[in-house]
Amino acid sequence: MSDQQIEISVLGSLAGIDAAEWDACACPEAADSGRPIDPFTTYRFLMALERSASVGAGTGWTPRYVIARIEGEVIAVAPLYAKGHSQGEYIFDHNWAHAYEQAGGHYYPKLQLAVPFTPVTGRRFLTRPGFETTGLSALVQGAVQLAAENELSSVHVTFCTKDEADAGEQIGLLHRTGQQFHWKNAEYTNFDAFLGSLSSRKRKNIRKERATAHDFGGNIHQLTGDDIRMEHWNAFWRFYQDTGARKWGTPYLTRAFFDIAQDTLRDDILLVMAERDGTWVAGAMNMIGRDTLYGRYWGCVEDHPCLHFELCYYQAIDHAIKHDLLTVEAGAQGDHKLARGYMPVTTHSLHWFADARFRDAVSRYLDAERDAVEHEIEVLTSYGPFRNPDVEEKQ
Known part of the structure; x- marks a missing residue:
């Protein structure tokens, strides 16, 4: 497969790709008319955002969907947006933006590979079965190349899966963790x-x-x-x-x-x-x-x-x-969810910066932040509402 030429294109609208081609990458498990694992990356959901003008001109979310093809066949897609602010992301980088601007740079626009307004973990590098490694690499390359060609500060992949975070880290992206509360059945x-x-x-x-x-x-x-x-x-x-x-x-x-x-x-x-x-x-x-x-x-x-x-x-x-x-995800933040059976879990994101010195500074920050997040999850878990089977409760 490595000797096959991968073509990367960028679309300003999902109208430029057939729904079946997109969903063959986004939700191949739904080909039998069943439910997709992740409804937020389906063509119908992303197109609803676009058609309703929830994203697009004047919103700060400008579509730049990345499409990877081999011999004309779509093998991978990604919901990418040029961002003029950091609203609606839930992986907060306002301090990064402030530091970047203070140093004389322009943090915005940046590229955001995400589902807008949706703090939900799911695949962000959407690939057809069998093209997982090739597709992810191609989509990352396409997003980074788009940022470099337009002299943009950064690329951010938010609420990706743990597997994607591991793969992205291996090819040089910075890995960030966060925490949410999920209920498990x-x-x-x-x-x-x-x-x-x-x-x-x-x-x-x-x-x-x-x-x-x-x-x-x-x-x-x-x-x-x-x-x-x-x-x-x-x-x-x-x-x-x-x-x-x-x-x-x-x-x-x-x-x-x-x-x-x-x-x-x-x-x-x-x-x-x-x-x-x-x-x-x-x-x-x-x-x-x-x-x-x-x-x-x-x-x-x-x-x-x-x-x-x-x-x-x-x-x-x-x-x-x-x-x-199996799971209920109740959205971002909210320690009050713990007492109601929603337990802390780790969330993941990936980040790329054009400026090497800024990248190194963020990398050091993320090392410390990951340790803090891990400790916070351990502490929160210890305060969970579930019975301790080793302790006989007094009724």
């Missing part, structure tokens, strides 16, 4: 079985929170596929705007994204909606993968005690158990 038969794995105090607290949440005076609905209607998106848009205004200043997704989601993504989505007196008052949006439920957005127009925990965390666990999903 230990073959629980129902929510009570999950509760039975917790310490008595945590178990009682969750039962109390769920009871409090359900006293909000209405009903909670889980909706997916054809059960989702435009009235739900109209309500959810109000929730999303409220949360976006408080967290980010301006919501990342446009209203058009949710209209397109109704047409092309509703089978990939689980909405958990709270309704009181015929009015939708709160909701959480999840994306459904083959083995994982991904919590993405939450919002409300009425404040009710513990309703956030119920819609975002406990309903997600319920759904995962009932549908034999």
Whole structure:
């Protein structure tokens, strides 16, 4: 395979590649019409971002999709963007940007190989089966070459897999780690079985929170596929705007994204909606993968005690158990998730810098940061809510 010529091209729009060609790399496991492992790198999801103008002109996320071909056949693709800021990434590099600018350089624009606004681990170097090593190398080369030709400061690959992080490190990229909270399904038969794995105090607290949440005076609905209607998106848009205004200043997704989601993504989505007196008052949006439920957005127009925990965390666990999903990823940050059964896990990213001296400085920083992240995960794990089988609890 090494003697075959690899052609690299860069596209400003996914319209330049056929959906089947992209998905043959992004989700080959879904060729049997099953669910993709990672719904966020599918053609339909990335195209929804593009068509809705959530990415593109004026957003600071300019598509520069990288395509690798051998004899005209697509063997690897990557969702790459030219970034004019560091918003919507969740792997924070603001201090790097400040230091780079202070030294007289221009940190922006940079290149970001990522799913916009999505702190979810998944493959970033999307290759057809059998082209994993060749494809990854070609995509890295293409991204770095694009940065060098345009005199850009850096390339960042965020929320990649551990295998990709190891492979990238071997070819000279800098490896960064972070931490999130994920819930793992230990073959629980129902929510009570999950509760039975917790310490008595945590178990009682969750039962109390769920009871409090359900006293909000209405009903909670889980909706997916054809059960989702435009009235739900109209309500959810109000929730999303409220949360976006408080967290980010301006919501990342446009209203058009949710209209397109109704047409092309509703089978990939689980909405958990709270309704009181015929009015939708709160909701959480999840994306459904083959083995994982991904919590993405939450919002409300009425404040009710513990309703956030119920819609975002406990309903997600319920759904995962009932549908034999292995994991619930509840998004970025949030130590409060620990007490609710979501345990710390390591996240990974890769980084390349054009300036060798800056690269060396960042490399030293990352060595220390990785040690700190590892220690933090060890400490957090020790405070987990699960029962210690060696200790007889007093009931």
